Amino acid sequence: MADVGRARGAWVRAWRSPAARRFRRHPGSWVGGGIVLLLVLVAAFAPHLADRPPNQQNLRARLQPPSVEQPFGTDEFGRSVYSRVLHGARLSLLTGLVPVALALALGSAIGLVAGYFRGRLDAMLMRAMDVLLAFPSLLLALAVVGTLGPGIGNAVIAIAIVNVPQYARIVRSVVLGAREEEYVQAARALGAGDTRVMWFHVAPNALGPVVVQATLGIGFAILAIAGLSFLGLGVQPPVSDWGEMLARGRRFLPGATWLMVFPGLAVSLTVLGFNLLGDALRDALDPRA
């Protein structure tokens, strides 16, 4: 019972903190949060919101423009673009979150170890990160996909690798400062081991900047995976994906512009939502930025 009370107290303190207040007052938090919430709801309830399954073909209704029956029109197989856009939200959300989670885990671990132990290990790990940063990000993703072969799994690995150095650098810079703090020295003096000090005393300091980077990173990941799918290197047909829909839609220009407009709008709105949310978080956590 006391634990529940303490936890509730922590939430109340966090809610009333100056950073949380700045976040709530930021217009980007409402607009961005609203868009992201809408995306999550669409992804969760796509089968209920769609008029029919995304892969259901109707060859007698091929390439129909938007109408009351088909709000976003139909594609070359007579499939509902509306249903495919709604179902595409699921994969987009997943392909945004998974590479960021992988990069966050690996990059944070590298940054934590490098910043905490410093010395040769730090120099070696950071040079490796510099090498990854020496490639333009989409080019590095293309190199990884070029090595492992096209496909959604490899595209996710590629985007995760591209993002690792950013988390490593952010966490390392925070850890370098935090490891000298008195409470860390005190924890060491009380006999805490390196692993405990790293994870329980030093790492929490990096939470704020890492959360900001991750929110902005989801937008980048969605954009990059859509780009790879557009090039034919990411999601493969017949899976409903916005990038893949754009790649196929361009073959029917200039006639069927609706095949390009709706998936493109969906990608842009989603990325905008995460960018707005990331900006609001950054402004709230670091008012000087």
Added chain:
Amino acid sequence: MLPVLFGVTLLVFLMTAFSPGDPVVAMLGESAQGISREALEELRTQLGLDRPLPAQYAAYVGGLLRGDLGVSIRSRRPVLAEIADRLPATIELAVAALAVAVALGVTLGVVAAVRKRTWVDGAAIAVALVGVSVPVFWSGFLLMIVFALELGWLPASGRGSVRHLILPAVTVGVSSAAFIARITRGAVLEALGQDYVRTAHAKGVAPRRVVVRHALRNALLPIVTVVGLQLGGLLGGAVLTETVFAWPGVGRMLVDAILARDLPLVQGSVLVISLIFILVNLAVDLSYAAINPKVRYG
């Protein structure tokens, strides 16, 4: 610089090692089907692929220094010749896009900073946010539909004249302009709050001159840094834009090479584009001293 170059060449070299399947079979393509196992082993020995990885890497770097990037599996032409054919088109697009990005980004950023917390600032921030969020391959198609297919003002695809360059350059440039605008706004805002700007105003210097000669000049370091970094975005964006506008550059060739599993051409293209990116950022670092006399090297 040297450790990074070493790392980049090592990573590109390791692409062969990490690639699934037998590199010799991949190299031969369809013609590998009728070849015996002994012949494949002999070819592997001839190519040095049976040697330890460090020895293979040393041979690879030796080849690079002689300008030997291997032979394309598809065309059977030297990779360097393939890249040399396509590189001018990519550089042309990147330079034009950079010009669009700098002109638009710096103007938008300065206007937003000078009109801080007005509707102009809000509109500039909104434009920058949308610019960052819209995929280049989609905005490229929208521009193509409006200006080429509907209005017929500009060609929809291909390379040849300056008119062919406008749509691809604007497409890539606008997305990079958004980043440049955000950094410019922040840097100019900081400079506008400095004492020397107040002094300039107090002396009666014209407001426009204060912004351009005093604030913007002192805000140049972060702007030049982000412009250099944006070149990476431009080169990446060029891969997508070259596909949209059928622009015959290295980016389009790289995508085709990945789809055809032409690994030597993929390796060569990635290496050359990365080296250009590294050299441009080195030039940006060196330009700091020219922009700000307080920066000294050595």
